[in-house]
Amino acid sequence: MEQGKRHLAGLFPEEIESQLDGVPAFRARQIFTWLHKHAVGSFRHMHNLPQDLIKLLEEVYQQVWPLELVTTRVSTDGTEKYLFALSDGGAVETVLLPEEDRQTLCISTQVGCAMNCSFCATGRSGYERNLTAGEIVAQVLYVQHRLRAEGKTLSNIVYMGMGEPLANYEAVLKSARLLNHPLGLNLGARRLTISTCGLAPQIRDLAEEDLQINLAVSLHAVEDGYRSEIMPINKRYPLGELLAACDYYTQRTNRRISYEYALISGFNDHPQHAEELGKLLQGRLCHVNLIPINPVGKEERPTAQRIAAFAQVLERMRIPVSIRKERGTDIEAACGQLRQRSLEGWS
Numbered sequence: 421m422e423q424g425k426r427h428l429a430g431l432f433p434e435e436i437e438s439q440l441d442g443v444p445a446f447r448a449r450q451i452f453t454w455l456h457k458h459a460v461g462s463f464r465h466m467h468n469l470p471q472d473l474i475k476l477l478e479e480v481y482q483q484v485w486p487l488e489l490v491t492t493r494v495s496t497d498g499t500e501k502y503l504f505a506l507s508d509g510g511a512v513e514t515v516l517l518p519e520e521d522r523q524t525l526c527i528s529t530q531v532g533c534a535m536n537c538s539f540c541a542t543g544r545s546g547y548e549r550n551l552t553a554g555e556i557v558a559q560v561l562y563v564q565h566r567l568r569a570e571g572k573t574l575s576n577i578v579y580m581g582m583g584e585p586l587a588n589y590e591a592v593l594k595s596a597r598l599l600n601h602p603l604g605l606n607l608g609a610r611r612l613t614i615s616t617c618g619l620a621p622q623i624r625d626l627a628e629e630d631l632q633i634n635l636a637v638s639l640h641a642v643e644d645g646y647r648s649e650i651m652p653i654n655k656r657y658p659l660g661e662l663l664a665a666c667d668y669y670t671q672r673t674n675r676r677i678s679y680e681y682a683l684i685s686g687f688n689d690h691p692q693h694a695e696e697l698g699k700l701l702q703g704r705l706c707h708v709n710l711i712p713i714n715p716v717g718k719e720e721r722p723t724a725q726r727i728a729a730f731a732q733v734l735e736r737m738r739i740p741v742s743i744r745k746e747r748g749t750d751i752e753a754a755c756g757q758l759r760q761r762s763l764e765g766w767s
């Protein structure tokens with residue numbers, strides 16, 4: 421990748437126009453459409469642009485994406501994991517979860533993460549920097565480009581890869597608006613899900629945006645002492661404050677919040693915990709997503725019976741619940757694992 425060159429992936433049509441001094445607005449819109457709607461991998465494939473403009477783009481700008489593929493792994497269940505290198509030598513992971521009726525892409529928002537959740541490979545590797553909006557969007561464009569060749573298209577984007585999305589608020593919001601843009605991929609905000617470990621002030625900020633985006637909140641425990649043990653962010657924004665922000669989000673957007681609950685054997689998987697979780701969420705517009713933990717440290721995953729029993733308690737309490745399908749374990753699917761391997765010399 422050519423270092424030091426700028427790139428266009430993170431710009432709206434008006435921004436492209438103002439950067440390309442003297443180029444008419446309709447040309448800027450054409451460039452945006454080629455990049456985002458058609459997800460072309462080269463300026464040379466922007467067929468309705470004049471040759472001198474293509475030459476100028478090639479001279480001034482980074483090739484279309486500000487990242488390069490380092491390696492891909494494909495699971496026996498179809499899950500695809502991509503490791504991308506950034507221009508400064510950083511690396512991020514992106515995961516495609518193909519299903520019959522949808523293609524979901526899980527994208528990263530930071531290199532590393534400062535939140536230090538105990539069960540997370542990314543958290544263990546520490547925080548390096550925020551991604552730019554262009555680097556976030558480019559993960560989508562790269563995979564979309566690849567899928568196009570198979571006649572497929574991305575249907576859902578989840579901001580659940582490396583990093584805490586709401587700690588990189590401006591770039592994440594801009595990327596969502598770029599993905600939502602009518603001249604681009606035009607992905608409805610309801611097809612975008614932003615996850616958070618619980619940054620209460622930013623949840624309130626998000627509620628004020630004019631975006632009907634889905635919110636997924638990582639809960640993982642229903643008592644402050646327990647939660648702080650595995651998620652240090654809970655010391656800053658304890659459960660009461662977090663849930664008040666979530667209620668505000670629901671009130672402003674009328675969107676159902678997905679509460680993520682990673683089940684850790686012997687820690688938070690007792691039926692009593694399920695009952696406390698049910699009581700906490702009763703009356704809230706919510707859905708619980710139970711995630712059998714993907715062990716990266718000393719934590720262990722509960723048995724399938726234990727997980728089913730947990731779900732049954734919630735069902736009895738009429739809390740909508742699902743158990744996340746385990747995918748890609750053969751390709752280091754836990755967030756941050758592949759990058760960690762690469763940093764350790766695997767490629």
Ligand code: SF4
Binds near residue numbers: 535537541581584617
């Ligand atoms: S789980 Fe998410 S918020 Fe927590 S350390 Fe990992 S990437 Fe960061």
